[in-house]
Amino acid sequence: MMQRREPETVIQEHADIDERIYHVRLDSGLSVAVLPRPGFTKTYATYATHYGSIDNAFKVPGTNQSVTVPDGIAHFLEHKMFEKEGGGDVFDDFGRYGASSNAYTDYVSTTFLFSTTSYLHENLDILLDFVQRPYFTEENVAKEKGIIEQEIRMYLDMPGDRLHSNLMKALYHRNPVRLDVTGSVESIRTIRPEDLYVCYRTFYHPSNMHVFVTGDVDADRVIDQVAEAQARRAAQPQQPIERLYPPEPLDVRESRVEHRMQVAAPLFMMGFKDEPNHFTGQELLRREIVGALMWNGLVGRSSAFFAQLYEQGLINNRFQAHYTAGLTYGFSVLGGETPEPERLEAVLRDALGTLPISRQDLERQKRRELGEYVGLFQSIEELAYVHNHLVFRGSSLFDIPDLIRSIRIEDLEEFRARHMSPSQTAVSVIVPA
Amino acid sequence: MAQSAAGVGGHFEHGRGWYCYPTKRFKTLSVYAYWLNPLMPGKASQGALVPQILRRASQSWDSTMLVERRLEELYGASFRAEVGKIGDQQLLSFQFDGVNGRFLPGRPDMLAEGLNFVQEMMYRPRMVDGRFDAEIFAQEKVLLRRQIQALINDKGQYALNRLVEVLADGQRFGINRLGTLEEAEQLTLEGVWQTYAELQKRRPLVWFVVGDVDPEAVQRAFAAASEMAEPQESLATMTTFRPRDQARTVIDHQPVQQGKVNLGYATGITAKDPDYPALVMYVGILGGFPHSKLFMNVREKASLAYYAYARLDAVLGLMMVGAGIEFGDFDAALDIIHQQVELMRQGAISDDEMQFTLSGLTNEIRAENDSPGRIVGRQLERLLVGGGPSGPELIEALSKVTKEDVVRVAQQIRLDATYFLTTDQAGESVGAAQ
CATH class of the missing domain: 3.30.830.10 (Metalloenzyme, LuxS/M16 peptidase-like)
Known part of the structure; x- marks a missing residue:
């Protein structure tokens, strides 16, 4: 059942189980959803972009320029977003307010998140802010390569992970879903700050992103806070993103x-x-x-x-x-x-x-x-x-x-x-x- | 209206009891039962096989297929029967989670269904000639053997298990929850049946119910349950891990892509000691969070690892530190870890580190209330240690911990063993990625 609460917010309701979800699309193009869970101690918030490991070739919006970026760059970018200009990292900001923060990347999306039992307002501001503030330098990109290389090697020692990874490479000829989300040790070594900026500018535009908050929260207040943060940022409108996926043959690459x-x-x-x-x-x-x-x-x-x-x-x-x-x-x-x-x-x-x-x-x-x-x-x-x-x-x-x-x-x-x-x-x- | 640890009702005496945690927060009902079976050399595989067999079939549902169909009819309720370990006890767990009938067509009484299901699976196994079904026994014996062999597949867990073995050096808490391959191969139907009989007759048994339930209904159900009638052995309180003070270094070589370094430290403090809150702060500052010393120095500054942590086994009073590193970085990683432990001994702890760690721990402790598994885990741990603060009481105690308290704890922590899982390729420092 759908009903309109105020001009822009749509409430979807599931009465059988006493749940409702509030949706809104802000002027910046950012979509926001809130699902109140009364009685829960913890609030969980995510800020996600529709950008994952398979988006490694695309046209830069507003131009006709096609680019192909190194495998694993979406995941690399996820890591680098935690770095702050002037040193320090975002974990400290969340740490100050007792929130636990993290992020993950999959085939189609990159998600930044925190969970907290206090200071929701402060923590949500940190989340909304840091995901919109890239800071990549030669030095901090080089440093991350050692860390991600160890992450990749950890997965290389996991038999279940290898099993799945090898299967995907056998099933698909060209669709980038065949690649490991993290890329390979070799591919990430070639990543440069300018590659990260191109991906960031293309895919981290509000119109390509979604904020979700669930927990014992007031939906209106959360939506207002996100709307204010977006208004402060005043993003320029962006043309739709053109993602380039190679045609995939019907049969498998290796049986x-x-x-x-x-x-x-x-x-x-x-x-x-x-x-x-x-x-x-x-x-x-x-x-x-x-x-x-x-x-x-x-x-x-x-x-x-x-x-x-x-x-x-x-x-x-x-x-x-x-x-x-x-x-x-x-x-x-x-x-x-x-x-x-x-x-x-x-x-x-x-x-x-x-x-x-x-x-x-x-x-x-x-x-x-x-x-x-x-x-x-x-x-x-x-x-x-x-x-x-x-x-x-x-x-x-x-x-x-x-x-x-x-x-x-x-x-x-x-x-x-x-x-x-x-x-x-x-x-x-x-x-x- | 938030429920706290104080919201847990129930009691445990004469080695058996139940706890109930009523809350409207959850849309599911959890009914969990645990037998606590002391880990004994040569005996662990026998205990490990019991839940595996019980899970297979009962007198009402006499094949695994019928058990599974029953769960599906209960709107996809889940049931797990497995073996874990806590301190020096084997934990045989039987866990049922089903959607609260209020949210289902026909409004089934899920509390009654859950209690009935778990009791049926624990106490009314499918039997042939007065024993477990021999075919089920034989199948599960083979699977247990394979499961023990497969422990080498998960390198992170394997390295941790090896560290605990080295630390225990023959003490019972070092015994693997599944036992050994030799034990598993020698299992007999009669032996496992006797273990099962012993569990029912003697071993401590504790039940938990979590969800939107009437505690009085839970109480009535347990008052009527025959397994609650007879006293069991009382639960022996855990004593803290006693190090052998050997400061041993053990290195294993295997065909791996990443080295795993794990260190074990004796703290001399368990959950009921007055210094426990200071110890919790200590471990948090050292390696519990992304702002902690290990993460900041091993990962963020030196770029040596993807993960670097310190964690506490509050039942044993044992701290473990771990990181996944390049083979050639073993000495460099150890240097940083030792240096950070030493810095804490000398009192190099900032106000921010104290404050962030307190906030982070507060968040973790409060968030336990949102997970039935963690509500139960917390209570179980307290039962084993014989008390100690938890929930709001622990948060309160943590907030009173001073830097001096942390340093005092830091000064009594001793490294007992270092374990390194590394490559078997001579001279290899960087393996070829595929």
């Missing part, structure tokens, strides 16, 4: 990749990539839900197939499958530890296309999804994560329950029929060294 590492037993992951499409908004969200319902119905813990694989010792209870999509990509991954990757692969290839999913299975899965949706409101961090995930895909958290209810068994079958072609499937294996 099987193996990597040796010191692990106790092999790790196995199978991936399925979507054919190129342009899903967005509710259609995209619906597709993500269909994917979740299908995988849980087929190989979820309550399925007969899971029981069969588990009892044969082919998988353990960390085996999982899920589908994820953005505006330029969509893929499923499934897998886990297994003593016999070849046999598991053969069994999966043989069964996945034809395993039955009954209407009862679907009804149970829908119940489960609905319950998990309500459970989201338990953790304000998770709530913010899902909210932001959806914002840059053009949908909203509150769309979820109706979409779940609308899904029929035919939707799952249609999804399966188009998603599981062998030429769109790849396998990644980590074998013990």
